[in-house]
Amino acid sequence: MTIPDRPGPRAVDGRAPDVFSRDGSVAMRQFPDREEVDFAIVGAGCGGGVLAAKLAEAGFSVVAFDAGPFWRPLSDFASDEREQEKLYWLDPRISGGDDPLEFGQNNSGRAVGGSSVHFQMVALRFRPDWFAARSRLGYAVDWPVDWRTMWRYYDEVERACAISGPANYPWGPKRRYPYRAHEVNAAGQVLARGAEAMGVPWAPTPLATVSAPRGKSPPCVYRGMCKIGCSTNAKQSVLITYIPRALDAGAEIRDSAMVGRIETENGRATGVEYHRDGQWRFQRARNVVCAGYSIETPRLLLNSANGAHPHGLANSSGTVGRYLMAHLNDAVWGVMDEEIRWYKGPPSMACCEHWNYTDDKDFDGGYSFMSQGPLPTDFARTLVTNEGVFGHDLRRQMTLYNRMAGLKMVGETMPQASNRVTLAEERDDFGLPRARVAFSHCDNDRRMQRHARDFMGRMLKAAGGRDLLETGATAHLMGGCRMGDDPETSVTDSDGRTWDIPNLWICDGSLMPTAGGVNPSMTIMANAARIADRIGALAAQHEPERAHG
């Protein structure tokens, strides 16, 4: 199978792409395979990218691998949905269960910078109580981290990404966004009008695209193609924030390098086997960090099984791959009296977290919802896959594109052991077993889904929407290698260090014990920033080995 239009390795010969230029490069330190680096990080997205920068800045030697290319947005990104599919992980995952997940553009990036290259920049924080979901709210499990600690790291990553948000955010403890909020577009004003009619608060969505110039980033020009990659660098993706920092601090980014296996010897990880430029190689490392997100991290750990670890690395609890979560992404769409032209501006410029912070409801967990602005093929795909509409009916329905508005939820699914990643028999082009994913909703998920569809429907109607249409979907991934306090029921401790192998770590969204009712990027980044500091603190205490109990 060939994947068209993907460049080969670009970070070579001591140079890496300058992401702020059309064809320039910057100096990059490189490490030979035989040199035992302090950290080999697998994945350079919201987890690995943040970690690589902070560890390099703390003086560690770091190589961060990414399976995807190292893009220069200014010259590589077209205004074209089909072309820009190159940002997604297009290799198939085998998807089963009662409610099979969709991957690719839905939740999986494949590039230096990871999914942040194509995310829609919604930068929300968890509700503080969710970090103690079991003890404070009575569902799922607690995180092994206090919310106040996470709160400090949200501040840190929001500054690093210059989040543009409102001066007064209506929900949760006070926070201060570094950049002012963007003007809310017509699609967002529909949500605002509906919220006011329903008597619930709304807010301009805090977004990771700048509302004023910042360094080499110009302010957002509202081209609306955030999901297919920002071609102006207004979007503060990991690719243009933490990756340049990592390079500056002496980290190597090894792009277009697929890690297939982690080797261990005498109970310790010794390095990673990776495929780059047509051959398999081996990088020695004192520590290995998995940061490939909720599918690739479990896949890599499972595929690294050996005689000493027959069920995969770090899997003595049998938890690797389990408790995979997605967000409910159901939506309600309606036709408005006037032209909305929702293609302008970031897709979700207004949000409502009312049902994240209100506990009088018939389900556990929470959901937020946002205004919508899907690009044409994205919206058409939603119509045909949900409604089966075709022919002249389809074309007629699509001619209403400029008058549509929508509300779409980000709803917390419950962690279930049976929702999991395993290895399939079938192999990919690298000869690696494909991931097989089983996913089924539980009753709580369905109650939440019904609640949200009903509420969003009434709200859209109150805002003037007609001919309402409901669609179902999921978005984002969380869990799959959760952290915890108990080695029997989790893969890592609160530092992301695996219980089984003291120099094997995890640092990505797969650590999340619960999903929360908000987009996960900021939480993944904040957690990565926290883990980086913990690793620095452990090293300072000369505690390379934790005493295993």
Add this chain to the structure above:
Amino acid sequence: MSETVHRPYPGWNVLEKWDSPSFNDATREVLRKRLQEVPARRFFTAGEWPAVEALCDTVLPQDDRADPVPLANWIDATLHEGRGNGTRRADMPAPPEAWRLGLAALDAEARARGAADFALLGADARAALLRDVDAGRLRADWQGLPARRFLRNLVMAEVVAIYYSHPAGQSEIGFGGPASPRGYVRLQPGRADPWEAPPGAWEDTP
């Protein structure tokens, strides 16, 4: 049969912005290829081709277009290149096999309705057949292929991905088209920048 679709944006063509700040070089290169280098049939057989074309024409009829978007060719190219979308349902074969099974099943459905094959059915009959398939009213053996999923998630999703990323499809719905480096300024309801489609000519009740 020709049915008219009301077009709120007659005369709007995103390609007229080709030399404007709304188009960057990367976009021009992608669209130049899409418009000028339509790939020849490589994946489907000559025998399968009429069914593919008939299927595309049923899902997205273009009887009003002098120069229809070559949907079948781009589907063929996707399959030939082995381009995936990141997901394969556990109950579905890989796309190349699914397409072959699906086309054979559509022919079998047509035969079960008294026609020689799918491509030889009239437009209305083809649409009725697809509605039956979508509703699970099957008369032929689909050999384990989930019929509705094949139709919606492989066929229809692919057809619309091609049609609405084509300048013709984008212009039809009044989409702004390519937008880089220039984006938009007027974000308010009912407002449009001079480089967007002028206000749509809407029928009283859309």
